Amino acid sequence: MIDALMTSLGEVLSGAHLLYMGFGVLVGLLVGIIPGLGGIAGMALLLPFLYGMSPGLALGMLMGMVAVIPTGDTFTSVLLGIPGSSASQATVMDGFPLAKKGQAARALASAFLSSLCGGVIGAVVLTGFILVARPLVLAFSSAELFVLTLLGLAMVAVLSGESQKGMAACGLGLLLGAIGTAPATGEFRLNLDVGYLYDGIPLIVVGLAIFALPEIIDLLIQRGSIARERTSLGHGWRQGIRDVADNRGLVVKCAGMGSLIGTIPGLAGSVVDWLTYAFASRTAKGEKHFGQGDIRGVIAPESANNACACGAMVPTLLFGVPGSGTAAIFLGGLLLLGLEPGVSMISTHLDLTYTIIWSLALANILGAALCLVLARPVAQLTRIPFVLLAPVITTLILFAAYQATRSLGDWYTLLAVGAVGVLFKRAGWSRPAFLIGFVLAPGAETYFYQSVQFQGMSAFLRPGVLIILGMIALALLLPLFKRLLRRRQPLAVGAEVSSPQQPPAVPTFGRVDTLLVVGLLLLAAASWYDISGLSFLGGIFPRLAITIMAAGAALSALEAWRRGARWEAQPLGEPLLWLAGLLGLVVAASLLGFVSAAMLMAFAFLRGVAKARWATALAIAAGIAAFLLGMQALLSLHYPSGWLDALFGL
Secondary structure (H helix, E strand, O other), X not given: OHHHHHHHHHHHOOHHHHHHHHHHXXXXXXXXXXXXXXXXXXXXXXXXXXXXXOXXXXXXXXXXXXXXXXXHOHHHHHHOOOXXXXXXXXXXXXXXXXXXXXXXHHHHHHHHHHHHHHHHHHHHHHHHHHHHHXXXXXXXXXXXXXXXXXXXXXXXHHOOOOHHHHHXXXXXXXXXXXXXXXXXXXXXXXXXXXXXXXXXXXHHHHHHHHHHHHHHHHHHHHOOEOOOOOOOOOOOHHHHHHHHHHOHHXXXXXXXXXXXXXXXOOOOOXXXXXXXXXXXXXHOOOOOOOOOOOOHXXXXXXXXXXXXXXXXHHHHHHHXXXXXXXXXXXXXXXXXXXXXXOHHHHOOOHHHHHHHHHHHHHHHHHHHHHHHHOHHHHHHHOOOEXXXXXXXXXXXXXXXXXXXXXXXXXXXXXXXXXXXXXXXXXXXXXXXXXXXXXXXXXXHHHHHHHHHHHXXXXXXXXXXXXXXXXXXXXXXXXXXXXXXXXXXXXXXXXXXXXXXXXXXXXXXXXXXXXXXXHHHHHHHHHHHHHOOOOOHHHHHHHHHHHHHHHHHHHHHHHHHHHOOOXXXXXXXXXXXXXXXXXXXXXXXXXXXXXXXXXXXXXXXXXXXXXXXXXXXXXXXXXXXXXHHHHHHHHHOXXXXXXXXXXXXXX
16 A cells, blocks of 8 residues: 555656646636536546546546636636536625625635645545545445445435436436447447447537536527626735634535535535535624625635545545546546546555545645636636637537547537537536436446346345445435425424415426426337347346436426426527537538638637627637647547548648
């Protein structure tokens, strides 16, 4: 163990590792300042660059991004009052009021230093978990790993808002993850006789489609710049650092809470943010101004965010069950590097496990330092109109998606899954539940197959398996118990309560919800028919996914009807229009060539939609072409080449 520790330390401190980590930190910082884009889309953009890289360098780049995104999205939360991601919503409560008082510098300094401390504490907690849990992981068989995967899915579905919709989204992710070849029998399934689908859908494409495209479309619909008004950073950098020192006990407590909560799959993001914010507001001593500009309302959630990212690595590394959407993409990155999470990460690849931990701690320090140094120029970036950035980000997404299999199918799948992502976002269905279901599908099926093959059905009567199955039942029944308690509470208090109360919020169920429910039920029927001829082992997992998806969809509609949900229009015209525009770009890229189509699209968009000047439009279009050609030469790529690319020899 000492040898692995020293080997990883030497790797982390090498010049190449630090260089790649710095690149990941910079990309994470840029992704973090775009509201809603978040770490999932950012990491999906980085995955294509992992091919051919050594695991140590690739992990440095990935951990640089994982560490800094919760720090980077603080800029928009404090300066603009717009949450950079779901994990920075609580920071807005006091960060934005402080900025309006001219104390943005103080809030940012406190946030960055709190994030640094939280990330380092989280890395220490992660180290402790690795040491303590190592004997437990080594004792797990395939059966325990299979039901542990089911526990992760159950937690994600239940904790993702409305549990029925979360269950349906998770089931859809499992079903898409089952497309391709059955690991137990080698049978092909759910591929519609399309050659592209015989090997399944690439994770890179799904991650970008389900998260990045819907966010970009929403920002385009809103128009304008990321910042709606000019906000001065003001003064108070030193005061912000003193605030963290004065509240060091709060930092340690919230970082510890974030680390522990992050280890529970699905219970991360905005959950830990609000829990620690509530903890700070209830336990704070002295004069309180929470919601009006109390610095402790910034310190508490920011301490927990980075620690939570470290905690999410525990189930990801030890059991192959991602603790969050970002961890799900990270898990895909591990698989691309040929690393299998679980036993091998704490036995054969223990040095790489420690490399991840050291990189997390170091990247948090580097990220916080960069945020402090680059605070003023980054604040200026938030004032750039998003319509000027849209062609660049769209080109990056198409470039990253095409690296999955370097087939036109990557782009068409991106648009198809992106349409699902747009519907999910419009209706409030859980996209992380979908993504985690997709990532866990292959591993869950493999664990089930190995359990049945080596031990038969008796594998599921092992004590550890029964304990985890009991936890799954508890997770699924918990919302029902809460609902029953809520109904009984008025009876216990008495019916003669005369004080006026706020009427309960009326649930909504609209056009997009209906479209999703009907679509998922039809998909369930078609998929069941498609796999009807498969063997038992080849078809059991898709049938489980179909059952989960159909049950979740039907129950969500039934629950809405039972609760008298109010009909909501949920307009779809503009999102579908932008998706049609992306489809036009993909068709143009296949006919004209990717480089030419991207350059022409950027120029036409900037002149026609963004109303940019000729010089600005030409400069950005030329920059896009230079990037694509540079990556083509550097990585020996071959883009789709149409007649226009061929004419110019691109």
